[in-house]
Amino acid sequence: MVKKSFMLVSSQEENKENRGSVEFQVFSFTTKIRRLTFHLELHKKDYSSQRGLRKILGKRQRLLAYLSKKNGIRSKELINRLDIRETKNR
Numbered sequence: 001m002v003k004k005s006f007m008l009v010s011s012q013e014e015n016k017e018n019r020g021s022v023e024f025q026v027f028s029f030t031t032k033i034r035r036l037t038f039h040l041e042l043h044k045k046d047y048s049s050q051r052g053l054r055k056i057l058g059k060r061q062r063l064l065a066y067l068s069k070k071n072g073i074r075s076k077e078l079i080n081r082l083d084i085r086e087t088k089n090r
Contacts, residue, residue, distance in 0.1 A: 022067045023078055029060040030082050061087055 018024060036053045040046060064087070068075040079086050 022063055022070075023074070026060055026063050026067070026078060027082065029056050029063070030084060032056055033060065 033053065033056055036049055036056070040049055040053065043049070064075060064079070067078065076086075
């Protein structure tokens, strides 16, 4: 859970006044996804958490698609900084 503590510190430093930005929303979804993934490793049959995880993944994917349309450079930087995989858009 080292990544979680690093993510919480960087979120508090960076985005105190800009919580509505796309980057902050993607960041908060990423922390929720990592927390739920850790939970599902322990509780494999928690189907409602699996559904919630899929919904959050879809929201994050839509936000990243929006950001890549608006500003591709910021999108690439965010993906690299959060250490997530880049998805192919349709």
